[in-house]
Amino acid sequence: MIDNLLAEIQNLRIALAIGVPLLGGAMVIAATTLMPRGKAKGLLTGAYMLLAAVGASCLLFAAAATMNGATREQSAPLWVLGIVLTVIMGIFTPATIREFQQFEFRKLAAELFRRS
Numbered sequence: 001m002i003d004n005l006l007a008e009i010q011n012l013r014i015a016l017a018i019g020v021p022l023l024g025g026a027m028v029i030a031a032t033t034l035m036p037r038g039k040a041k042g043l044l045t046g047a048y049m050l051l052a053a054v055g056a057s058c059l060l061f062a063a064a065a066t067m068n069g070a071t072r073e074q075s076a077p078l079w080v081l082g083i084v085l086t087v088i089m090g091i092f093t094p095a096t097i098r099e100f101q102q103f104e105f106r107k108l109a110a111e112l113f114r115r116s
Contacts, residue, residue: 009077009078010074010077013077016077016081017077020081020084020085023051024051024085024088024089027044027047027048027051028092030044031044031048031092045093045097048089048092048093049089049093051085051089052085052086052089052090052093054085055081055082055083055084055085055086055087055089055090056082056085056086057082058078058079058081058082058085058086059078059079059082059083059086060082061078061082062075062078062079062082065078
């Protein structure tokens with residue numbers, strides 16, 4: 001079962017190697033341009049958390065594959081993808097949440113300023 005899953009993932013390794021960094025870069029650009037304006041806050045925060053969870057699941061699959069005797073060539077893409085996603089998205093998720101909270105505070109302060 002694990003060998004079949006690893007074979008399927010190996011067929012998609014080029015797409016994963018190119019697509020995941022492009023998606024991460026697009027999210028960083030979107031976060032730096034849209035979040036300070038208050039746009040797409042929930043979408044970006046959820047996407048960062050989702051990618052961190054995908055990275056953690058890649059690490060779990062890589063550990064299960066390694067324990068079941070998979071070769072390094074079979075499990076290495078999962079290890080690399082899992083580590084990169086978990087570390088990078090795990091670092092950026094609190095910053096994204098903090099930016100969301102700061103925007104909400106600025107919005108509330110502006111509203112209170114207008115009322116007074």
